[in-house]
Amino acid sequence: MSDAPLLDVTGVGVTYGGYVALDDVSCRVVENSIHALIGPNGAGKTTLFNVVSGLVKPESGSLQFRERQYTGLRPDQILVMGIARNFQQVRLFPVLSVIENVMVGCHSRLPRTSFRDFVLGPLGRDKVDRLARERAAEMLDLVEYRGDTKAPPSQMTLVDQRRIEIARALASDPQLLLLDEPAAGMNPAEASQLSEIIRKIRGLGRTVLLVEHNTRMVFSLADEVTVLSAGKIIASGPPSAVKSDSAVVTAYLGNV
Amino acid sequence: MFNSYTESLAVFFGINVLMAFSVYLPSSAGLISLGQGGFMAIGAYTSALLTAKDVPFALALAAGAAVAALIGVLVAAPAVRIRGIYLIIATLGFGEIVRILFINLEFAGGASGLSGIRPLTTLWYVVGVCFFVGLCLWRLRTLTLGRAILAVHEDETAAEAMGIKLLQTKLIAFGGGAAIAGLAGGLFAHYALFIDPEQFGFSRSAEAFLFVVLGGSGNPLGPVIGAAVVTLLPEVLRFLQDWRMSFFAVLLIGCAIWRPGGLVAARPPSRL
Amino acid sequence: MVFLQQLINGVMLGSTYALVAIGYSLIFGVLRLLHFAHGEVFMVGAFIGLGAVVYLHVGPLVALLCAAVGCALLGVVIEFVAFRPIRRRNGSLLAPIVSSLGVGLLLQEVATNLFGAEQTRFPPQFEGEMIRLGGLFVTSTQLFILGTSFVLMLAVHLFVSYTKYGMAMRASAESTDVARLLGINVDTVIVLTFAFASALGGVAGVLVGFAFSAISPFMGVSMSIKGVAIMLIGGLGSIYGAMVGGLILGVVEVMTVGYLASSYRDAFSFALLIIMLLVRPQGLFSGASAAKR
Ligand SMILES: Nc1ncnc2c1ncn2[C@@H]1O[C@H](COP(=O)(O)OP(=O)(O)OP(=O)(O)O)[C@@H](O)[C@H]1O
Ligand SMILES: [Mg+2]
Numbered sequence: 001m002s003d004a005p006l007l008d009v010t011g012v013g014v015t016y017g018g019y020v021a022l023d024d025v026s027c028r029v030v031e032n033s034i035h036a037l038i039g040p041n042g043a044g045k046t047t048l049f050n051v052v053s054g055l056v057k058p059e060s061g062s063l064q065f066r067e068r069q070y071t072g073l074r075p076d077q078i079l080v081m082g083i084a085r086n087f088q089q090v091r092l093f094p095v096l097s098v099i100e101n102v103m104v105g106c107h108s109r110l111p112r113t114s115f116r117d118f119v120l121g122p123l124g125r126d127k128v129d130r131l132a133r134e135r136a137a138e139m140l141d142l143v144e145y146r147g148d149t150k151a152p153p154s155q156m157t158l159v160d161q162r163r164i165e166i167a168r169a170l171a172s173d174p175q176l177l178l179l180d181e182p183a184a185g186m187n188p189a190e191a192s193q194l195s196e197i198i199r200k201i202r203g204l205g206r207t208v209l210l211v212e213h214n215t216r217m218v219f220s221l222a223d224e225v226t227v228l229s230a231g232k233i234i235a236s237g238p239p240s241a242v243k244s245d246s247a248v249v250t251a252y253l254g255n256v
Numbered sequence: 257m258f259n260s261y262t263e264s265l266a267v268f269f270g271i272n273v274l275m276a277f278s279v280y281l282p283s284s285a286g287l288i289s290l291g292q293g294g295f296m297a298i299g300a301y302t303s304a305l306l307t308a309k310d311v312p313f314a315l316a317l318a319a320g321a322a323v324a325a326l327i328g329v330l331v332a333a334p335a336v337r338i339r340g341i342y343l344i345i346a347t348l349g350f351g352e353i354v355r356i357l358f359i360n361l362e363f364a365g366g367a368s369g370l371s372g373i374r375p376l377t378t379l380w381y382v383v384g385v386c387f388f389v390g391l392c393l394w395r396l397r398t399l400t401l402g403r404a405i406l407a408v409h410e411d412e413t414a415a416e417a418m419g420i421k422l423l424q425t426k427l428i429a430f431g432g433g434a435a436i437a438g439l440a441g442g443l444f445a446h447y448a449l450f451i452d453p454e455q456f457g458f459s460r461s462a463e464a465f466l467f468v469v470l471g472g473s474g475n476p477l478g479p480v481i482g483a484a485v486v487t488l489l490p491e492v493l494r495f496l497q498d499w500r501m502s503f504f505a506v507l508l509i510g511c512a513i514w515r516p517g518g519l520v521a522a523r524p525p526s527r528l
Numbered sequence: 529m530v531f532l533q534q535l536i537n538g539v540m541l542g543s544t545y546a547l548v549a550i551g552y553s554l555i556f557g558v559l560r561l562l563h564f565a566h567g568e569v570f571m572v573g574a575f576i577g578l579g580a581v582v583y584l585h586v587g588p589l590v591a592l593l594c595a596a597v598g599c600a601l602l603g604v605v606i607e608f609v610a611f612r613p614i615r616r617r618n619g620s621l622l623a624p625i626v627s628s629l630g631v632g633l634l635l636q637e638v639a640t641n642l643f644g645a646e647q648t649r650f651p652p653q654f655e656g657e658m659i660r661l662g663g664l665f666v667t668s669t670q671l672f673i674l675g676t677s678f679v680l681m682l683a684v685h686l687f688v689s690y691t692k693y694g695m696a697m698r699a700s701a702e703s704t705d706v707a708r709l710l711g712i713n714v715d716t717v718i719v720l721t722f723a724f725a726s727a728l729g730g731v732a733g734v735l736v737g738f739a740f741s742a743i744s745p746f747m748g749v750s751m752s753i754k755g756v757a758i759m760l761i762g763g764l765g766s767i768y769g770a771m772v773g774g775l776i777l778g779v780v781e782v783m784t785v786g787y788l789a790s791s792y793r794d795a796f797s798f799a800l801l802i803i804m805l806l807v808r809p810q811g812l813f814s815g816a817s818a819a820k821r
Contacts, residue, residue, distance in 0.1 A: 053417055079419035091414035093407045095474075100397075104407050107400045108419035129398050172419055288622065334806050340621060341562065342805060345760055349801040352753060356795045367791060458753055462564075462629055469622045502637040508630030513613045516623035 004067055006031040006207050007052065007083075007176055012061030014047055014231075021047045023231040025061070029176065029224075034198060034208045036222035036239075038215070043228040045211045046088055049178050052209075053085045054078040065176070080108045084174035086165040088181050088211075092153040098164055099149040102136035105171030109135075139167040143197055158185050166197075176207045183214050195221050219243060263379055267447050269487045270382035274440035275460075276467035276479030277389050278433045283473050284396075285429035286409040287336060290344050291351030292437045293460035295324040297453065298354065299438025300445035301364050304373045307446065313376040317385075321438040328434025329427050336426040351461045358453040369452025370445075377447035385443065389436055393476040405429050437464075470511055472518020481520045532664055534786045535779060540670050540739065542778020543677030547732035548751055549758035549770035550684055551725030557701025557765030558721045559615075561624050565606065565632035566729055567752030572635055573599045573730025574743040575643065578650055588653045588672065588738065595730035603726025604719055606631055612718075632752065639745035647744040650737040673735045680731065681771055687724075688767060697721055701765045750794070757801040776800075 005028035014022040022044045029035045037045050050056035052063065054075035063071045065081055073081070084105070092101050110128055140149060143163040147156055153164055162182050169177060179198070183191045195217055198208055212218050218225065218239070225242040227235040235245045242248055278292050299320035306316035335346045359367045396402030404425045407415040416422050445451050463486060471482025489507070493500035511519070548570050555563045573595040580586050580594040610627045654668040687694035696712040697720065737743045758777050762769025780796045 055413060055417060074421075075413075075416040076419045076421050079417065085417060087414065087417075091411050093410040093414065095406055095410060096403060100403055104403050104415075104418050104420070107404060110400055112400075126398060128400070132400070168418065338805060341560065341764075344562065344625075345756055346802065346805045348753065348756060349760075349798045349805070352794065352798045353802065356792070356798065359791045360789075360795075458749070466626060466629065469626050498641050499637075502634055502641070505630045505634035505637060508633065509610050509627050512610070512623040512627035512630065513617070516614065516617065516620050 005029055006066060007209070008064040008067075009048070009052065010062050010064070012048070012051055012058045012063070014044075014051060014056060014058050020231050022051070022058070025228070025231070025233055027226050027233065027236070029207060029209050031175075032202065032205060032207055033223040034202055034210060034221055035224045035226065036218045037209060037211045037226050037228060038213070038218055039228035042230075044231045045228055046180055047231075048228065049085060049180055049209075049211065052078075053083060053178060076108075079172055079174070082173075082175035083178065084169035084172045084176075085178035086162065086169050086180055086182060088184070090158065090161045090165055092161060092164060092168070094152060094154055096152070097150050098145075098147070098153050098156065099133065099136050099140070101153055101164060102139055102168045102171050103132045105139070105168035106132045106135050108172050136167070136171055139171045140164070142170065142200065143167045144193065159190055162186075170201065174206065176209060177201060178209050180211045181213060182210070183212055183217060191217055264447075265487070265491065267377065267379055267382050267443075269483065270379075270386045271440050271444050271447075272463075272467060272483040272487050273386050273480050274389060274436055274443070275464040276471065276483040277393060277476065278435075278437035278440060279464045279468045280433075280473060280476060280479040281393065281405075281436065282426075282430045282433040283468055284402075284409055285405045285426050286339075286412075287332075287426060287430050287433075288340075288344050288465070289347040289430075289433065290458075290461050290465050291347035291349070291354075292433065292464045293456040293458065294351035294354030295328060295434040295437035296441035296444065296460060296464075297358055297451075297456035298324045298327055298434075299441030300451050300456065301358060301370070301441075302438070303442035304370055304445040304451060305364065307374050307376060308372075313381075313446065317439060317442040320442040321435040324438025324441070325431040325435035329431040332427055332430040333423075336423065336430065348458065348461070351456075351458060355453045355457050358456075365452070367453065369450060369455075371450045373445050373449045373451065375446060375449055377443045377445075382443055382447075385439055389439070390476055390480070401425070401428065466508070468518075470508075470515075470519060472520050474518070478518050478520055482518070485519065530786075534782050536664065536666060536670065536674075538779030538782035539775060540673050540677075540778070541782055542775035543674060543681070544732045544735050544739070544774075545751075545754065545758055545778050546771045546774025547677055547680060547728045547735070549755050549762065549774045550681075550767055551728045552755040553759045553762065553765055553767055553770040554697060554701055554721050554725045556759060558697065558718055559611070559624075560621075561611065562628065562756060563725075564625065564628040564752050565610075565635060566725070566755055567748030567750070568632045568635035568639075569599050569602060569606075569726045569748070570729040570733040570736075570751050571639060571743070571745060571748035572602060573726075573733030574650075574737045574747065575639060575648075575733075576730065577734030577737055578648065578743060581651060581653065588734075591653075592676065592731050592734050595734045596727040599730025599733075600723040600727040602730075603722035606726075607719055607722040632748070636745050636748070643745060645745060647742040650741050650743050652741055653738055669738050673739055676731070676735060680728065684728070684767065693717065693720055697724070698767060701767065754794075754797060757797045760801050761797075761804050 007029040009025060009027045012022055012025045025048060037048065039045055047056060051058045054073055057072065062069060065083065070078065070081060093104065096104065110132055143166050145160060145163045145167060147160050153161055156164065166179065166182060183194050186194060191214060198221060202208055210222065222239055225237065225239050226233060227242060227248050235242050235248045275292060275296065278295065279289055282289055302323045303316040303320035306319055307313060331350055335343060338346060358364055364370060404420045407420055408422060408425050412422060467482035467486055468479045470485055471480065472478030490500055490504055493503055496503050548566065552563060552566050555561055555566065576595040576598040577591040580591040610631050611624055614623050614627060654672060658665040658667055659671060688698040696717050700717055754777065758773040759770055761776065762773030777797050781793050784792050784796055
């Protein structure tokens with residue numbers, strides 16, 4: 001593994017009206033790794049994701065991706081740069097069908113529709129549309145979504161909705177994928193299936209930053225674990241080291 | 257084929273369909289406008305002043321649409337940051353300002369308006385423009401732009417996180433709506449042959465808004481049906497004589513209560 | 529001197545605007561509803577006042593009372609027929625706007641059928657005498673209008689500050705959840721709000737009839753739109769904002785007509801509206817939080 005991390009978060013601070021959600025948080029995610037971020041409820045994990053994906057502007061600190069400073073970019077610019085995410089509370093677009101939802105993920109990678117394609121579209125000859133559809137279907141396949149693709153996502157189970165959201169994020173061809181509790185609500189069989197999918201995604205050369213409460217899953221999957229508690233990083237390292245870290249045991253594992 | 261009564265009815269229906277589309281497009285991105293009459297006025301005056309200088313009709317129409325779109329984008333750039341009811345109020349204010357502006361523009365005839373506009377709008381012109389705009393809107397959903405517009409309407413945060421440029425998408429939707437209203441204005445001016453600022457006031461804007469809410473904003477058919485109902489129903493109700501508009505008003509209230517999502521093309525519920 | 533005279537005229541016009549806008553603001557505040565038929569309620573008030581004066585031969589104060597009671601009833605009916613059913617069905621943001629446009633159209637059409645589309649003369653209620661105040665001349669009509677509006681505004685202030693339902697109304701207008709916390713039946717507050725707002729609107733209608741000696745079924749149209757502007761200038765849902773906004777607008781309009789041109793009469797109100805939206809969307813008198821939604 002190379003020395004320069006893919007994502008380098010340095011000294012990030014976020015407060016909500018006086019409440020310190022993140023306090024001087026630093027974290028490095030190595031390329032092509034599966035990096036887990038764990039911590040008790042309200043530790044600030046989602047907030048850190050929001051900062052990394054640009055939805056929340058940090059009050060202090062800096063963000064680097066591929067050694068390029070990107071603090072202050074808009075979320076859409078960050079996606080184009082190569083960071084995509086899902087949401088802890090699923091946020092699919094209700095009026096769009098499953099496949100259209102995933103197609104939205106492809107937008108940043110699509111060429112413009114030519115006038116010819118626009119006119120011939122009703123005849124099924126729109127190249128851009130076909131490209132997006134194929135790619136979206138491929139992503140749904142990758143996350144092992146087996147449901148109806150033409151129906152609205154609200155008809156799907158929560159587990160399937162999470163899969164669709166991961167597919168939507170993957171469709172943007174991200175180098176770094178942020179997954180916020182993707183296994184929430186999954187049974188053990190589904191969770192281990194998801195572990196396999198995450199490995200597969202890593203196998204495609206992508207990097208995964210994973211927030212997950214399922215500690216069994218985290219420790220079997222992750223190359224690196226960072227522990228966040230009350231807005232502060234309290235431990236970081238390989239799973240075996242973190243597992244035995246006394247601060248972690250008292251702050252986090254002890255409570256579970 | 258048509259006598260002049262049905263023809264003029266058909267033309268005004270077509271123009272109303274365009275006005276309905278002009279509300280529909282921005283509404284797909286969650287931008288509700290109660291000021292489309294203002295853009296219609298801009299299109300009407302621009303094109304009428306141009307054809308008076310012997311500019312070809314098609315070119316004048318396009319210019320009217322372009323000016324309306326340009327102003328739409330300029331107005332919307334700061335305004336799309338505000339939402340919901342605030343945006344409705346802002347567009348309403350905009351419509352009024354345009355009306356007042358034209359009252360005070362000497363070269364546009366001021367309060368007494370422009371008369372002697374050349375009769376260049378034909379039924380087929382209107383039908384053609386309606387079909388073209390309708391087709392574009394119908395096709396929109398299969399384009400990245402259309403999906404982006406819908407995504408922005410559903411969930412701005414998620415849309416932005418998926419790489420959609422919020423501001424740009426909203427401006428295109430709003431500017432596009434303004435352009436369609438500008439087209440409608442151009443067609444209107446060259447059929448009515450006389451325009452004055454009062455024709456494009458609040459009631460015009462409210463009417464266009466009603467087309468869409470009545471018909472439903474789930475797909476482009478909704479606005480067409482809404483425009484049909486509002487344009488044709490008063491004609492059908494002629495036997496009620498003086499009370500037909502009252503009856504129509506009661507129907508409006510009934511629709512609001514029993515068909516709040518629109519008559520045909522209800523949009524599935526989502527956050528707004 | 530001319531300036532002061534204009535100022536008085538402006539304040540007079542503005543005070544009727546304020547009465548309408550207070551109602552607009554109350555309804556918006558409690559229901560988040562742009563009540564586009566409120567201008568028509570104002571118009572109906574004017575006609576009730578006219579009817580009372582012409583057929584019942586009552587004096588100006590009783591005419592005001594008739595309009596207030598009549599419009600309060602009308603407001604309650606509107607709430608029950610046009611808005612409550614929509615809330616019960618959890619309609620969208622837009623359905624109530626459609627409904628209010630429908631109600632406005634209905635009132636206008638009915639009034640047109642009953643009284644004709646032309647202006648109707650409103651017989652003068654006061655002797656034409658001028659009252660001298662220093663170097664200024666004020667007609668007794670103006671004095672009556674100013675007096676009534678300010679007494680009413682004071683009454684509104686006392687009502688929302690010291691009575692249980694008044695406080696509930698103001699509380700729910702300025703923040704929707706507070707009223708619930710106060711343990712007040714929200715439905716009652718809503719009905720009361722419609723009655724109260726409509727009564728004020730009706731009174732304003734009669735006052736305008738006194739002032740201009742003519743009324744018409746379409747006099748409410750521009751009031752509906754101006755009401756929105758005033759409400760926004762003062763701050764959505766703010767009662768005091770509506771008072772100040774109405775007065776400002778009245779003065780600005782009269783000054784515009786006096787010193788610029790009558791065709792610019794409405795320009796400033798809407799220019800002011802747009803500027804407020806961009807610069808201070810919460811209005812003059814609202815807390816910052818109101819702007820969020
Ligand atoms: N928009 C906000 N406004 C105010 N406080 C917030 C906001 N978002 C998060 N917080 C607070 O910040 C803290 C961290 O929240 P965050 O969602 O990041 O936690 P988390 O680690 O993701 O927790 P969970 O495991 O429950 O998802 C919480 O106490 C939360 O209440
Ligand atoms: Mg979280």
